[in-house]
Amino acid sequence: xxxxxxxxxxxxxxxxxxxxxxxxxxxxxxxxxxxxxxxxxxxxxxxxxxxxxxxxxxxxxxxxxxxxxxxxxxxxxxxxxxxxxxxxxxxxxxxxxxxxxxxxxxxxxxxxxxxxxxxxxxxxxxxxxxxxxxxxxxxxxxxxxxxxxxxxxxxxxxxxxxxxxxxxxxxxxxxxxxxxxxxxxxxxxxxxxxxxxxxxxxxxxxxxxxxxxxxxxxxxxxxxxxxxxxxxxxxxxxxxxxxxxxxxxxxxxx
Amino acid sequence: xxxxxxxxxxxxxxxxxxxxxxxxxxxxxxxxxxxxxxxxxxxxxxxxxxxxxxxxxxxxxxxxxxxxxxxxxxxxxxxxxxxxxxxxxxxxxxxxxxxxxxxxxxxxxxxxxxxxxxxxxxxxxxxxxxxxxxxxxxxxxxxxxxxxxxxxxxxxxxxxxxxxxxxxxxxxxxxxxxxxxxxxxxxxxxxxxxxxxxxxxxxxxxxxxxxxxxxxxxxxxxxxxxxxxxxxxxxxxxxxxxxxxxxxxxxxxxxxxxxxxxxxxxxxxxxxxxxxxxxxxxxxxxxxxxxxxxxxxxxxxxx
Numbered sequence: 001x002x003x004x005x006x007x008x009x010x011x012x013x014x015x016x017x018x019x020x021x022x023x024x025x026x027x028x029x030x031x032x033x034x035x036x037x038x039x040x041x042x043x044x045x046x047x048x049x050x051x052x053x054x055x056x057x058x059x060x061x062x063x064x065x066x067x068x069x070x071x072x073x074x075x076x077x078x079x080x081x082x083x084x085x086x087x088x089x090x091x092x093x094x095x096x097x098x099x100x101x102x103x104x105x106x107x108x109x110x111x112x113x114x115x116x117x118x119x120x121x122x123x124x125x126x127x128x129x130x131x132x133x134x135x136x137x138x139x140x141x142x143x144x145x146x147x148x149x150x151x152x153x154x155x156x157x158x159x160x161x162x163x164x165x166x167x168x169x170x171x172x173x174x175x176x177x178x179x180x181x182x183x184x185x186x187x188x189x190x191x192x193x194x195x196x197x198x199x200x201x202x203x204x205x206x207x208x209x210x211x212x213x214x215x216x217x218x219x220x221x222x223x224x225x226x227x228x229x230x231x232x233x234x235x236x237x238x239x240x241x242x243x244x245x246x247x248x249x250x251x252x253x254x
Numbered sequence: 255x256x257x258x259x260x261x262x263x264x265x266x267x268x269x270x271x272x273x274x275x276x277x278x279x280x281x282x283x284x285x286x287x288x289x290x291x292x293x294x295x296x297x298x299x300x301x302x303x304x305x306x307x308x309x310x311x312x313x314x315x316x317x318x319x320x321x322x323x324x325x326x327x328x329x330x331x332x333x334x335x336x337x338x339x340x341x342x343x344x345x346x347x348x349x350x351x352x353x354x355x356x357x358x359x360x361x362x363x364x365x366x367x368x369x370x371x372x373x374x375x376x377x378x379x380x381x382x383x384x385x386x387x388x389x390x391x392x393x394x395x396x397x398x399x400x401x402x403x404x405x406x407x408x409x410x411x412x413x414x415x416x417x418x419x420x421x422x423x424x425x426x427x428x429x430x431x432x433x434x435x436x437x438x439x440x441x442x443x444x445x446x447x448x449x450x451x452x453x454x455x456x457x458x459x460x461x462x463x464x465x466x467x468x469x470x471x472x473x474x475x476x477x478x479x480x481x482x483x484x485x486x487x488x489x490x491x492x493x494x495x496x497x498x499x500x501x502x503x504x505x506x507x508x509x510x511x512x513x514x515x516x517x518x519x520x521x522x523x524x525x526x527x528x529x530x531x532x533x534x535x536x537x538x539x540x541x542x543x544x545x546x547x548x549x550x551x552x553x554x555x556x557x
Contacts, residue, residue, distance in 0.1 A: 005357055005360045005361065006358050009354055010358075013354055016350075020345075083343075084343075087342075087343060087344070088341035091307055091341050092341070092358060092402070095333065096406075097328075097359065098358050249309055253306075253308060253309055254299075254307070254309070
């Protein structure tokens with residue numbers, strides 16, 4: 001059994017899926033983020049001034065890019081894998097000799113690719129509004145890839161455990177969006193009262209947004225090494241949990 | 255070596271329902287095998303376990319000598335499954351559905367494309383290869399699932415009610431197709447509610463009821479156990495009463511239709527000579543019920 005062919009098949013299928021429905025997958029983030037840049041960055045931002053030495057527009061660009069990466073890597077895997085479960089074409093994979101880690105890595109790769117592609121689209125749009133030299137490309141790219149991986153895994157687990165279409169919208173609407181908005185996308189955590197600064201430290205998105213912001217404009221509220229360690233820790237934990245769910249057949253087998 | 259061997263297979267679902275109560279089953283290489291049973295008997299659970307869609311509570315499954323637990327990949331590579339219900343992505347084209355399945359089985363691209371072409375042509379679907387699958391008719395969707403199941407050239411093809419809900423013309427063409435596939439050396443396991451289908455296609459049979467195998471033999475010996483056959487006779491002239499014929503039970507259904515129950519040892523010649531003696535002319539004759547259906551009912555209701 002050549003597992004690389006199975007892996008390639010899943011990834012190709014996933015890419016083909018989100019490209020085929022590009023008006024639902026690639027176009028909306030372009031429109032939404034253009035509005036963010038116009039309203040928050042341009043109209044309101046000009047009145048705010050600078051944060052940590054960066055113009056407000058430059059300050060929010062990394063957060064908005066990463067927020068798009070987070071929501072789209074998550075959305076890709078949760079919707080694709082849940083549809084596969086719902087339409088029962090997961091059975092195509094289960095009857096074939098495809099190892100669980102190949103199923104997982106195939107879907108996660110699809111999520112990472114869509115997340116990064118959307119991130120690139122948003123980054124290109126940001127060039128119309130912001131003007132900064134990239135501070136450290138390696139840190140920015142590593143953060144984006146790790147973030148996309150983490151949220152693809154989270155989407156995968158959500159899809160496995162979901163029993164209805166409602167279940168796949170609860171986490172994005174009631175957990176992911178609030179965490180993203182409270183993750184320092186539009187403000188520095190130093191601007192919050194001490195109690196909220198402490199509470200914010202429990203939000204993993206805060207670390208990723210700051211690491212990505214450091215990579216792009218050289219400004220961060222958080223230690224970058226700590227960010228990588230936390231993100232890697234989450235990735236390992238969620239990977240092991242996903243493999244456990246697949247091994248036990250929870251949500252996909254009787 | 256058996257194509258399939260099930261040993262003391264048990265399945266209890268989380269709600270406590272015991273779907274399989276320790277079944278043993280062997281299917282010979284090259285066989286066309288019928289697995290029959292009433293709804294809820296455990297057929298689909300057994301097929302689910304064989305095809306890795308259901309986890310067995312205990313027992314073992316061996317496919318062409320490969321244990322499904324210890325030699326999982328080899329065992330799975332031998333199996334092609336045609337499920338009861340359409341389970342492919344209905345937004346994909348026919349070709350991509352079959353091609354993706356080839357990829358899941360690790361077929362290199364060039365070989366995969368050759369196999370896809372071969373299978374789609376065999377299923378008479380090559381002209382539809384670029385059609386979005388949800389636009390296909392019910393019969394075509396079934397054939398897509400057969401093509402998909404055959405793309406990796408499995409040694410064992412499991413067809414779970416493949417002709418359910420399709421019209422008679424398509425059903426007949428699918429029977430022919432299945433016979434061709436079997437003639438090419440593929441072992442076939444068929445579950446069906448059309449007992450006529452099982453009787454005309456399959457050489458061996460198992461009947462499962464309430465999670466147990468209640469019958470496992472070859473079709474000919476099973477049918478030979480039928481002692482009494484029922485026939486419907488259409489008559490040329492109307493009758494007012496049913497004729498009395500030694501050894502047979504005869505009922506007048508309508509003035510020109512007789513229902514005859516005749517023991518096997520008496521034979522039809524005796525019946526017809528007696529009818530001739532009564533000046534009764536028979537225009538046509540047919541089995542009242544399918545022979546296997548009668549046996550099936552006897553087996554699953556004799557508890």
